[in-house]
Amino acid sequence: MSPIILQAIASGLVTGCVYALVSLSLVIVYKSVDLLNFGGGELVMVGGYLALLVVVRFGFGYLMIFPVVIAVGFAIGALFDRIPLNWIRRGHAPGTVIVPMIVATLGLSYLLKGAVRVIPYTEEPRRLEPLWRGEPLFIGDVVLQWQDVGIVAVTAVIMLGLWLFFRFTLLGKALRAISQNPRAAALVGIPVTTLRMAVWGLSSAIAGIAGVLLAPKLLMTPDMGSIVMMGFASAIIGGFTSLPGCVIGGMIIGVVQNLVGILISPQAIAVTPFFIIMIVLVVRPQGLLGEVIAAKKV
Amino acid sequence: MGYESEATTVALSGVIAEADHARTARYADDAGRVLAAAPKSQRQAGHHLRELVKALLLAANPLFAAGNTTKNFNLRQYRLGRWLVAIVALFGSAMPAMAEPGVTDSEIVIGMFAPLSGPLVTYGLDPVQTAQMLYEQVNQKGGIHGRKIRVVVEDDKCQATALVAAVKKLATVDNVFILHGGSCTAAVTAAQEFITREKIPLVMLVAAGDPGVFPPTRYMFGSFGGTQRLYAAALTEFAARQLKSKRLAIIVHDDEYGNASLATAKAVAARYGIEVVAVERVPLNINDLTAPMLNIRAAKPDAILSGAYPAPAVLVAQKYAEYGMTATPLLEMTQGIPTASVFAKNVGNEAALRNFYYSWAQNDVGDEALRQKWTSMYKSRYPDREPGGFMIIGVPSTVAIIAALERAGPNLTRERFVDAMETLEVKHEVMAGPIKFAPGRRDAIRDVNVVKFDGKTQTVMPGIYSWNGMDGN
Numbered sequence: 001m002s003p004i005i006l007q008a009i010a011s012g013l014v015t016g017c018v019y020a021l022v023s024l025s026l027v028i029v030y031k032s033v034d035l036l037n038f039g040g041g042e043l044v045m046v047g048g049y050l051a052l053l054v055v056v057r058f059g060f061g062y063l064m065i066f067p068v069v070i071a072v073g074f075a076i077g078a079l080f081d082r083i084p085l086n087w088i089r090r091g092h093a094p095g096t097v098i099v100p101m102i103v104a105t106l107g108l109s110y111l112l113k114g115a116v117r118v119i120p121y122t123e124e125p126r127r128l129e130p131l132w133r134g135e136p137l138f139i140g141d142v143v144l145q146w147q148d149v150g151i152v153a154v155t156a157v158i159m160l161g162l163w164l165f166f167r168f169t170l171l172g173k174a175l176r177a178i179s180q181n182p183r184a185a186a187l188v189g190i191p192v193t194t195l196r197m198a199v200w201g202l203s204s205a206i207a208g209i210a211g212v213l214l215a216p217k218l219l220m221t222p223d224m225g226s227i228v229m230m231g232f233a234s235a236i237i238g239g240f241t242s243l244p245g246c247v248i249g250g251m252i253i254g255v256v257q258n259l260v261g262i263l264i265s266p267q268a269i270a271v272t273p274f275f276i277i278m279i280v281l282v283v284r285p286q287g288l289l290g291e292v293i294a295a296k297k298v
Numbered sequence: 299m300g301y302e303s304e305a306t307t308v309a310l311s312g313v314i315a316e317a318d319h320a321r322t323a324r325y326a327d328d329a330g331r332v333l334a335a336a337p338k339s340q341r342q343a344g345h346h347l348r349e350l351v352k353a354l355l356l357a358a359n360p361l362f363a364a365g366n367t368t369k370n371f372n373l374r375q376y377r378l379g380r381w382l383v384a385i386v387a388l389f390g391s392a393m394p395a396m397a398e399p400g401v402t403d404s405e406i407v408i409g410m411f412a413p414l415s416g417p418l419v420t421y422g423l424d425p426v427q428t429a430q431m432l433y434e435q436v437n438q439k440g441g442i443h444g445r446k447i448r449v450v451v452e453d454d455k456c457q458a459t460a461l462v463a464a465v466k467k468l469a470t471v472d473n474v475f476i477l478h479g480g481s482c483t484a485a486v487t488a489a490q491e492f493i494t495r496e497k498i499p500l501v502m503l504v505a506a507g508d509p510g511v512f513p514p515t516r517y518m519f520g521s522f523g524g525t526q527r528l529y530a531a532a533l534t535e536f537a538a539r540q541l542k543s544k545r546l547a548i549i550v551h552d553d554e555y556g557n558a559s560l561a562t563a564k565a566v567a568a569r570y571g572i573e574v575v576a577v578e579r580v581p582l583n584i585n586d587l588t589a590p591m592l593n594i595r596a597a598k599p600d601a602i603l604s605g606a607y608p609a610p611a612v613l614v615a616q617k618y619a620e621y622g623m624t625a626t627p628l629l630e631m632t633q634g635i636p637t638a639s640v641f642a643k644n645v646g647n648e649a650a651l652r653n654f655y656y657s658w659a660q661n662d663v664g665d666e667a668l669r670q671k672w673t674s675m676y677k678s679r680y681p682d683r684e685p686g687g688f689m690i691i692g693v694p695s696t697v698a699i700i701a702a703l704e705r706a707g708p709n710l711t712r713e714r715f716v717d718a719m720e721t722l723e724v725k726h727e728v729m730a731g732p733i734k735f736a737p738g739r740r741d742a743i744r745d746v747n748v749v750k751f752d753g754k755t756q757t758v759m760p761g762i763y764s765w766n767g768m769d770g771n
Contacts, residue, residue, distance in 0.1 A: 004592050007621075011588040117415065125417065125609045127644040136620065145620060218585045219609040219644060221417040226583065254586075262587025266580045267552050269589065 003141035008258035016216070017155040017253025021210035021230030023163065023238070023246035025203040030240050031179045031201040035101055039080075039108035041228025043204045046112050047073055047211025048220045051128055052121055056211040064130055069208040077204025078197045080108055086193070099195075110226065116222050126217035128212070144204060159247060166243075173267065186223045205222075233273035237280050239243065239290020248288060315428075325617030385699050398478035398711050405694040405709065406445045406703065409431070411461060411479035412503055414453040420637065420686045421481035424676075426451060426505050428692030429478065431679045436700055443708040450474060456481060458488035465489045469498050476715060478699060480520070481688075483555060493517050495664040499716050501699055506633065508558040512771060514740035517718055521741035522733065523696040524659040526558040527770045528744055530605065530633035532657050534563045536748045537601040538570035540759060541627055547576035549590055549606065556721060559605040561632065562770025569769070575599050584610055591617035605631045607644025612644045617648035629652045632746075637687040638663075651753040656764070658676030659746045660728050662689045664758030668727060693728045694742060730762055739767070 022044055029037045050072055051065045058064075084107075088100045116122060131154075132146035166172035177185040178192055178199075186192045211224075218224060230253060231246075238249030253273045261269045286292055363619075400407035410429065412422030433447040441447065450472045453465035461480065468474045469492075477493065480486030481504040490510055493500045494517055502510065502520030508527060511520045535542040546567050548704040551555035556579060567574050576597035578590035587610065594602060602623070604614050611630055618628055625630065628650075635641050636658045642651060672693070676685050703710070705718035724733045731745025744767065748759040 004596055007592055008588060011586070015586050015588075095752065122417065125612065125614065125644060126640075127646060129646065143622070216646075219612050221609060222415060224585075227585070257586065258589050262592060266578055266584070266590045266593075269584065269586070270581050 002107075004262060006140070006142050008262050010142045010144060010256050011148075012050035012153055012168055012255035012258040014144070014254070015217075016251035017247075018210055018214050019227070019230040019253055020247040021155055021206060021213065022227055023160065023234035023250050024158070025210065026228070026231050026245060027235050027240055027243060027246045028162075028204045029199060030235070031243075032175055033179075034107070035091050035098065036100065036232075037203065038105040038228070039112065040105075040203070040207055041140070041225030042109045042112035042116075043073060043225075044077065044211040044214065044227055045220070045222060045225040046116060047208025048128065048224065049116050049119065049121065049211075051212045052126055053213055055121070055129065056121065057116030057250065061145070064210055065211065066173070067175040069212050070205045072286060073205040073208030074201035077134035077200035077202070080104075080204075081170075081200035082196045084093070099290065100192075112182055113222050113225065121220075122222050125221050126232075127219050128215035131213070147216050147234055151217075154209065154213060155247070158209065159243070162243060171195070182204040230273060233277055235287070236277050237273075237287060239287025240286065241291045242289040245287055245289030282297045309556045318629045341370070353739075359567065360734065397475040398475065399469075401445070401710050402447060405448050406442065407448050407450060407472065407474045407476045408699070409450050409465075409472055409474030409479070410454070411452040411464040411477070411770045412450070412452045412504070413480045415457040418456040420455065420480065421504050421688055422454075424683075424689035425481065425692030427680055427683070428480075428676060428685075428689050429503065429696040431676065432693070432696040434699065442703045442708070445710075446559055452479075452623050454479065454482075454485060456485050458485045461485040462489050462492060464499075466490060469493075469496060474498075474519060475710075475712065476501065476699070478509065478695065479503045483507050483509065483526075483729070484553065486510060487554075489613065490515065492711040496598075497712060499712055499719070501695050502686060503695055506555070509554050511740040512558075514738055515718060519695075519698070519735060519740050521743060522698070523688075523691045524632060524657070524743045525741050526555050526605065526631070526745055527562040528659075528741075528746060528765040529657045530559040530562040530603070531566045531765035531769055532746045532748065533603055533631065533655070534566040534572070534594065535570070535763050536655065536759065537603070537627070537629060537760075538567070538572055539575045540748075541601055543572055543599075543601035543627075545575045545597075545639070546572050546603060547573060547578075547594045547597055547600050549578040549580065549594060550604075551606065552579040552581060552584050555633075556605055558770060559603075562765070563603055565769035580606070580610065581762070582607065582610075585613070587617045591621055595621050595623055599626060600628060601627045603629045603631075605633075607633060608635070608641070611635070612641065612645075615641075615650040615654070616647065617646075619647045622648050622650050622674045627653045627655060629748075630654070632657050635687065635751075638751055638756060640686075642751070645753075648753050651751060654752070655750050655759070656747055657746045658744050658749050659730055660693075661730055661747070662690045662728065663749050663756045664747060672728070690728055694733050697724060697728075698722055698733050699728050730769065731764070 022040060026040050027039055029035055036121045047069045047091060050069050054060050054065050054068050084104050085101055088104060089097055092100060129148040133151035134146045137146060168175055174190045174195055174233045177190055178195055182192055234249035234253055236246030237252055253276065255270050256276060258273045260272045280287060354712045410426055412426045413419050414422050430449055433449055436442060437446045450468060452468060454461035454464045465477060468477060477498055483505045486502055486507055488498065489512040494515055497517060502522065504519060505521055506521035506523065506525045506540040510518050510523045517602050537546060548560060548563055550559045560577065564574055576594045576599060578593055580590050606609060606614050615628065618624065629672045645651065662672060673685060674692055675688055701724050702715055702718040702722055707712040718734050720737050722733065722735050729743065730747045731743055733742045735742065745762045745764045748757060750757045750761055
């Protein structure tokens with residue numbers, strides 16, 4: 001295979017990992033509370049700027065960046081569920097609550113973007129120091145930066161951690177129960193409200209980590225939250241109900257975008273994910289690994 | 299048009315409409331019924347206004363009275379109207395200052411607009427404040443022909459819709475004399491139709507503004523930092539003459555900016571016998587340049603010309619280093635480097651800047667004393683702000699406006715201002731070449747420096763590089 005194609009695939013897999021993390025944060029929320037989080041992109045952006053703040057303002061390194069971003073991201077997500085979303089749930093009948101909640105996620109998006117614009121670091125595009133520095137890694141003709149290796153490693157750790165969490169921990173099982181049947185889960189004593197808050201917190205924390213990994217590869221601007229569209233695309237392709245599916249969806253988008261850019265035109269890169277979505281929706285509407293669409297028991 | 303003239307038009311329309319109605323009814327009776335229906339104060343005011351307008355119409359046409367001539371002719375109104383017309387004619391010629399928007403005996407109002415918020419604020423805030431600083435210096439010296447300059451500022455966010463709204467507000471609500479602003483080409487050129495229709499001069503602040511100055515139109519002046527054509531021509535010429543390049547790769551955006559850059563670079567390359575071996579056109583919001591840079595690497599160029607905006611420009615430099623292309627000179631057009639030190643920090647890789655050059659129309663890079671002078675001047679006025687690299691680009695357009703206002707003379711009108719701008723040729727210590735306009739030319743600058751930047755040191759390359767006004771057009 002031509003070196004340029006191999007390089008495109010390798011770089012695409014790395015980019016796909018970032019898309020996968022964004023997608024994971026969206027799918028976790030969707031699986032648990034049946035809600036699309038349109039503020040997910042801005043949570044990614046906030047994670048990146050938080051990391052920049054930790055480095056520039058306080059002079060700390062990545063050992064502090066990850067705990068701070070995870071903690072603050074969790075807090076933002078949990079508070080968002082506890083205050084506006086809870087208020088909306090109380091004020092609306094169960095069948096009419098989805099649209100206001102989606103609008104609330106849009107509001108979160110605007111709120112975060114506006115809040116970030118106030119801080120001084122947003123005047124010019126900024127970049128975070130790479131997670132790992134060093135001479136490039138050569139695998140045959142393919143060259144990878146250590147930052148890219150770091151992105152893949154962190155994504156793999158998060159995936160593994162989520163799999164273990166949902167499969168083997170009591171909390172993870174409780175969250176799965178809520179996603180399958182919230183009423184039954186409440187009847188058996190699962191604290192649905194508290195765990196919903198935890199879901200939002202977890203989702204926001206993962207989005208924040210995606211922002212930290214993205215920041216050294218891209219430049220940070222308050223508009224970098226538009227990457228959420230790649231997250232949605234990954235989730236649609238892989239399946240909105242499947243965590244491994246959305247990771248695979250992200251990888252597919254990352255690789256195909258690069259191949260289209262090389263073989264067709266860089267101007268076609270932006271529309272590539274949407275073409276893939278169209279094909280997947282025609283061939284397999286539930287996504288590659290998603291569950292068949294069926295009425296949910298309540 | 300201003301709301302005052304709209305109100306007058308409404309009043310005239312009302313009289314004419316009512317006069318038309320009087321073709322089938324006696325005008326006086328109808329007017330009386332209308333007036334009787336209104337409150338007393340409004341009846342009085344309405345009565346006076348109608349009498350005044352009718353008098354003016356009668357003076358203009360003594361036989362004016364819809365549907366009736368001699369029967370309704372009012373000699374008293376006619377004589378009153380004649381006096382009114384005579385008085386207006388006598389004083390009209392002595393009141394040009396009051397008639398011209400934004401100009402009084404004591405002040406000239408200039409409407410400024412630029413991105414004062416958002417990710418492109420670095421292109422707007424510092425240049426606007428530099429302009430305001432220079433206007434204040436003029437005011438401290440007594441103004442221009444006895445008139446002080448007052449500035450009204452709006453935030454255009456570098457977006458076409460916000461910019462056009464700001465321009466309309468400045469023109470119709472603030473009644474400014476001229477417009478001075480625009481840092482983003484696509485946004486500022488969106489206002490061209492309005493300013494041409496309303497005949498309001500617009501002097502761009504920072505924008506290259508290629509579509510706004512090519513083809514030239516009467517009321518729009520721009521490109522005080524240079525056009526895309528100039529950057530592309532200058533860097534291609536530099537690649538040919540200094541780097542002895544024979545194989546050029548070009549990466550630009552798929553917008554007007556990119557179109558202009560590409561056409562000019564190709565024309566200049568052809569003139570110097572350079573083969574363009576790769577052209578990559580990328581979307582504005584691209585965040586992964588893997589494919590375009592791999593394509594460029596595969597083409598084996600001996601120079602790479604980039605017309606990317608700041609964020610993609612950093613990605614270009616990063617990928618250029620990642621893929622081991624640093625032996626090939628990378629030439630970046632001006633708009634990609636708002637602040638050189640921040641650019642270097644964002645790239646974060648010294649190897650990426652070993653062979654890096656960019657175009658710059660100002661002299662501050664090669665002249666530390668000059669840079670310090672202007673930075674100190676700026677910081678003495680704005681002590682809380684560290685100016686970015688685009689601060690200095692606020693100077694040339696302001697200098698041009700001040701010079702044109704001087705030349706236009708005390709009887710200041712917009713047309714006289716435009717005539718003065720059209721014949722302007724100004725040399726200033728800040729600029730690599732003269733600011734020059736002509737009846738068929740609206741781009742201010744056609745000469746730039748080329749700067750080598752290794753991440754720490756900026757070195758101005760020998761020579762001035764120019765655009766001949768024809769390549770790419």
